[in-house]
Amino acid sequence: MNKRNQNLLLAGALGLAGAYVASKVVSQSSRSRAGAARNGGLVTAGVIDTAALAVDVLAPTFAKGVIVRRPKVVALAERLGLDARAVRRMQKLHDKYGDGPLMLPLPIRKQAVLLAPEHVRRVLDESPEPFSAASSEKRAALSHFEPKGALISCGRERAERRRFNEEVLEHERAVHHMVGKFLPTVDDEAGRMLAGARDQGELDWDSFNAGWTRMVRRVVFGDGAAGDQEISDLIIELRKTANWAFMHPKKTGMRERFLARIQAYLDRAEPGSLAAVAASVPKSPDTAANQQVPQWLFAFDAAGMATFRALALLAAHPEQAARARAELRSHPGIERQYLPFLRATVLESLRLWPTTPAILRQTTRDTDWGGDTMPAGTGVLVFTPFFHRDDRRMACANRFAPELWLKDDQVRDAQDRDWPLIPFSSGPVTCPARNLVLMLTSVMLGALIDAGADGRALQLLPQGRLDPARLPGTLDNYGLRFALR
Numbered sequence: 001m002n003k004r005n006q007n008l009l010l011a012g013a014l015g016l017a018g019a020y021v022a023s024k025v026v027s028q029s030s031r032s033r034a035g036a037a038r039n040g041g042l043v044t045a046g047v048i049d050t051a052a053l054a055v056d057v058l059a060p061t062f063a064k065g066v067i068v069r070r071p072k073v074v075a076l077a078e079r080l081g082l083d084a085r086a087v088r089r090m091q092k093l094h095d096k097y098g099d100g101p102l103m104l105p106l107p108i109r110k111q112a113v114l115l116a117p118e119h120v121r122r123v124l125d126e127s128p129e130p131f132s133a134a135s136s137e138k139r140a141a142l143s144h145f146e147p148k149g150a151l152i153s154c155g156r157e158r159a160e161r162r163r164f165n166e167e168v169l170e171h172e173r174a175v176h177h178m179v180g181k182f183l184p185t186v187d188d189e190a191g192r193m194l195a196g197a198r199d200q201g202e203l204d205w206d207s208f209n210a211g212w213t214r215m216v217r218r219v220v221f222g223d224g225a226a227g228d229q230e231i232s233d234l235i236i237e238l239r240k241t242a243n244w245a246f247m248h249p250k251k252t253g254m255r256e257r258f259l260a261r262i263q264a265y266l267d268r269a270e271p272g273s274l275a276a277v278a279a280s281v282p283k284s285p286d287t288a289a290n291q292q293v294p295q296w297l298f299a300f301d302a303a304g305m306a307t308f309r310a311l312a313l314l315a316a317h318p319e320q321a322a323r324a325r326a327e328l329r330s331h332p333g334i335e336r337q338y339l340p341f342l343r344a345t346v347l348e349s350l351r352l353w354p355t356t357p358a359i360l361r362q363t364t365r366d367t368d369w370g371g372d373t374m375p376a377g378t379g380v381l382v383f384t385p386f387f388h389r390d391d392r393r394m395a396c397a398n399r400f401a402p403e404l405w406l407k408d409d410q411v412r413d414a415q416d417r418d419w420p421l422i423p424f425s426s427g428p429v430t431c432p433a434r435n436l437v438l439m440l441t442s443v444m445l446g447a448l449i450d451a452g453a454d455g456r457a458l459q460l461l462p463q464g465r466l467d468p469a470r471l472p473g474t475l476d477n478y479g480l481r482f483a484l485r
């Protein structure tokens, strides 16, 4: 299928989905309660509000691409301010219905939307039972490239796969023990990016992303994989089909080739790579190690986006950029393994523009909400931008506020706060790579802002691209460009 047909198909599918939701929702109107229906626990949304939520919140989130982003839609979302609009819609729903959970009267699925911090905490803390991360739509999407991935596994298998991920990614440690190998790799790739930028006069997404994915392959598989563009292309192809979840047939042959290639790297276990760490930790027949690695490759993309957006934040905030440079000066060499301010900057990039805006759960049994019963099989949505950007509750909602993440010179864990700032989620399903990601992204960010070793610095193009007084709801990372001046 050529690109034009794909775009037409996308537009058609979205139109159909919208029409389907609207028609089904309207056909249910006689059964759903009009306006706010409060009964102490669950609250049912009215028909018009459900349709508005589908159009303003769900449609843009899914149209941008949940598994791999569609750059044109992301650019459109920034131009039309779609993410800011989604937050406003959620605020209106909260004003009207209160804390919920809000039940959507959809005929095709029992679906709840969370509006209160304590409900978010409960659902994330009580995952994966009774709030399973392996929701139907997530299973449909991720099984295109990792049918045995931890995130879509259950029971004993999930426990084993989670343990494997935690051990290899060193979930509990602020600094991964392979730091001595990883830091020079980041420096090396940052150096190449900057050399390219010096030649071209600017650093754009394509050059950044090429270096970033090389860095990821070296960290995950070892230097021997530096030039293996094919493995990165394979996962992108599989993720494109995954965006369509149930609606696209699986490319099983391609998936097998991809997983076999990963297995070959795991067997090789090049010293200094995550593959080598994977070889050193215990495994059982349930582990399916080669099916945990696709999640790493996939999720490192999000880390690249967060880094590039963080670079834009620093370029637009000279005072904070100066503080970041001072931090680099006071943490030379290997001491860069823990850069609190730069880590907080990446966390801010993720608060402002979360790369997982929809955290999804599905209940495995009936759950009680203030005397009301949410039935087994209900989908539960945490739409993180609503909490991250709620200007009714946070004065700095739309500004760059790295101090939110800093406490006594340490990066604060999202878990110790009342208000859910949860770019990496929280609770037993929280991202096990949070610390590894923050280490690699902060060091890459530091290397890029330190481009001015020869007196030059990266400047965001065009001037005034970001307004510090009101940061946009969407920041199109694909369109960001920096001049090296």
Ligand code: HEM
Pocket: 133, 150, 151, 152, 162, 165, 169, 295, 296, 297, 299, 300, 302, 303, 304, 306, 350, 355, 356, 359, 360, 423, 424, 425, 426, 428, 429, 430, 431, 432, 433, 434, 437
């Ligand atoms: C900026 C980068 C990243 C962000 C924002 C992020 C965020 C998340 C989020 C929100 C979840 C879902 C948790 C839930 O459903 O409650 C998750 C799960 C996961 N992430 Fe990340 N992630 C990132 C990068 C990575 C990387 C680079 C890796 C591996 C190297 C990784 C490994 C995983 C794994 C294995 C899971 C599944 C955990 C489970 O099922 O228990 N993530 N991540």
